[in-house]
Amino acid sequence: MKRLLLAFFLIIFSIPFMVKADKMKPRVKELLPVLPYSYSQVLISSPGFKSPAADILFINLCYLTGNDVFNNWKERKFSEEEWERLIENVRVIEKLDPYYFDPLYFLGAYVPWKVYKNRKLLLKINSTLLEGSRYIKDWRLPFLVGFNYFYFMDNKVEGAKYLKIASQMKGAPSYLKLLVPRLYAESGKLDIAIAVTYEELKSAKQESVKRALERRLKALLAIKELDRALSVYRKRYGRCPETLDDLVRSGILKKLPKDPYGGKFYIEKRKCKVWTTSNLRPVSTSSSR
Amino acid sequence: MNAIPVAKLTFKELLKEKAFLGLLLFEVFLLFVSKLISNVVAGDTVKVAMDFALAFFFFTVALFSIFASVGSTFRDISDKVVYLILSKPLRRRDYVLGKFLGVAGAVALFTFFSFFVVTAGILTISSLSNLYVPHVIVVERVFLVSILTCMMGIFLSAFGLLFAVLFTSQILALLSVLFLFFAGLELSPVKELVTSSKYVSPINKVIVQLAYYLFPNFSLFDIKDYAVHLSLTVSPLYFLLVSVYFLIYTSAVLVVSTLLFERREL
Numbered sequence: 370m371k372r373l374l375l376a377f378f379l380i381i382f383s384i385p386f387m388v389k390a391d392k393m394k395p396r397v398k399e400l401l402p403v404l405p406y407s408y409s410q411v412l413i414s415s416p417g418f419k420s421p422a423a424d425i426l427f428i429n430l431c432y433l434t435g436n437d438v439f440n441n442w443k444e445r446k447f448s449e450e451e452w453e454r455l456i457e458n459v460r461v462i463e464k465l466d467p468y469y470f471d472p473l474y475f476l477g478a479y480v481p482w483k484v485y486k487n488r489k490l491l492l493k494i495n496s497t498l499l500e501g502s503r504y505i506k507d508w509r510l511p512f513l514v515g516f517n518y519f520y521f522m523d524n525k526v527e528g529a530k531y532l533k534i535a536s537q538m539k540g541a542p543s544y545l546k547l548l549v550p551r552l553y554a555e556s557g558k559l560d561i562a563i564a565v566t567y568e569e570l571k572s573a574k575q576e577s578v579k580r581a582l583e584r585r586l587k588a589l590l591a592i593k594e595l596d597r598a599l600s601v602y603r604k605r606y607g608r609c610p611e612t613l614d615d616l617v618r619s620g621i622l623k624k625l626p627k628d629p630y631g632g633k634f635y636i637e638k639r640k641c642k643v644w645t646t647s648n649l650r651p652v653s654t655s656s657s658r
Numbered sequence: 659m660n661a662i663p664v665a666k667l668t669f670k671e672l673l674k675e676k677a678f679l680g681l682l683l684f685e686v687f688l689l690f691v692s693k694l695i696s697n698v699v700a701g702d703t704v705k706v707a708m709d710f711a712l713a714f715f716f717f718t719v720a721l722f723s724i725f726a727s728v729g730s731t732f733r734d735i736s737d738k739v740v741y742l743i744l745s746k747p748l749r750r751r752d753y754v755l756g757k758f759l760g761v762a763g764a765v766a767l768f769t770f771f772s773f774f775v776v777t778a779g780i781l782t783i784s785s786l787s788n789l790y791v792p793h794v795i796v797v798e799r800v801f802l803v804s805i806l807t808c809m810m811g812i813f814l815s816a817f818g819l820l821f822a823v824l825f826t827s828q829i830l831a832l833l834s835v836l837f838l839f840f841a842g843l844e845l846s847p848v849k850e851l852v853t854s855s856k857y858v859s860p861i862n863k864v865i866v867q868l869a870y871y872l873f874p875n876f877s878l879f880d881i882k883d884y885a886v887h888l889s890l891t892v893s894p895l896y897f898l899l900v901s902v903y904f905l906i907y908t909s910a911v912l913v914v915s916t917l918l919f920e921r922r923e924l
Binding site for chain 2: 409412413419420421423427428431466468471474504506
């Protein structure tokens with residue numbers, strides 16, 4: 370017993386020396402805190418622990434991003450190269466555990482706001498999300514791809530394409546069905562917008578969604594009618610009319626249709642196209658984006 | 659059958675082993691570790707806890723199988739029990755078979771208890787977590803994982819017995835089985851990486867392919883992801899094929915073990 374106590378106190382006595390020595394230990398300063406991981410290395414070094422390895426990589430990734438968000442590295446934020454490494458690490462996680470949703474959600478919902486100026490990285494994020502959607506049937510993945518396309522890359526047609534996929538998946542919110550035709554309409558693809566709205570209207574079951582789609586269709590058909598009249602005017606006079614009233618005055622239209630959203634139709638002079646002040650949303654709640 | 663008394667003796671002896679209860683308690687400790695790790699992750703914490711808990715379960719069963727098979731055989735030899743047994747009207751191959759059946763029974767019982775510990779653990783972790791979208795746990799799936807894990811344990815104990823008969827050093831036998839186990843787990847991913855790589859020479863590709871076909875493939879018994887991700891499906895044919903593979907390969911290992919034991923000088 371005495372010897373055991375002696376051994377215990379000796380170990381306790383050694384602690385300050387260990388702590389002091391540990392502080393003085395020479396360490397290599399890492400230039401980049403986000404380290405790149407390779408799929409093959411992680412796979413080989415974790416036999417039977419493939420999924421836990423993916424979990425640990427994700428914990429590491431969250432920790433590093435958390436530090437970046439809360440500015441714990443006071444000297445600087447993540448560089449673009451580090452964000453690229455982070456995206457690559459999510460791809461490694463995806464390969465290790467293709468059914469793991471959280472890293473993909475993190476990648477699609479958070480990272481684009483940090484790298485939105487770099488188109489290459491946005492495309493990399495989208496391809497990772499699409500690869501993930503092969504295994505995980507969750508509407509949020511194609512939604513995030515579509516959102517990245519229309520919001521950050523200003524590619525409304527591609528955006529609408531993926532939002533349409535998302536809107537048809539289980540659990541998708543009903544507003545997605547309305548967002549798709551709006552994006553097509555905003556990008557000038559009126560015929561696609563009308564066709565998509567018709568299609569959605571046929572399959573819609575909820576009364577509120579049906580009403581919203583009917584209103585959207587009415588507005589789109591009105592824009593289409595005005596657009597057609599506009600091209601007749603251009604053919605006849607060789608120029609774009611000053612206002613929509615010119616279409617009535619010239620006899621092409623009997624009267625101007627009304628915007629069911631409460632806005633006012635007008636001519637976008639640069640493109641000579643019709644659009645509405647409501648932006649296809651009820652005027653009281655509409656915002657610029 | 660002459661092997662039955664040896665099997666009973668081995669089974670009883672292994673149940674009295676400290677390793678049996680010790681590893682079960684260690685598993686409870688590992689469940690706490692799983693819970694702690696899952697606490698630091700963002701999102702589905704139950705998924706992470708299950709990943710770790712099931713991986714620890716798989717390895718605890720493997721460890722028990724290795725220690726039980728190698729340890730029990732070496733103890734029989736070092737304590738001279740083997741002379742006592744073989745002095746009875748019993749053939750050497752019956753001794754090996756009995757030893758294997760006893761260890762297999764102990765491994766099955768250990769896996770059965772572990773299944774209850776792990777299932778209770780992950781259900782408790784799930785009830786304690788406050789997820790926005792709850793992670794559904796299907797106990798039947800965990801049970802199917804346990805069945806394959808049990809098969810893996812028995813398969814591994816056949817190798818434990820083989821190396822215990824082959825080597826005169828217990829440490830060497832233990833390390834060899836551990837090496838074989840990890841090699842067997844790595845073979846599928848290594849083959850996948852090597853065959854898809856442009857930088858590996860054709861000769862090395864052939865060597866890896868040969869190793870893939872000849873080495874015991876322990877990764878077949880690892881279907882932990884099936885219990886964690888409900889969208890994953892496993893065909894009943896898979897279970898049948900793995901069972902047939904397990905039976906054939908285990909029989910082959912036992913044949914070699916009996917042959918070696920019959921030729922061994924005690």
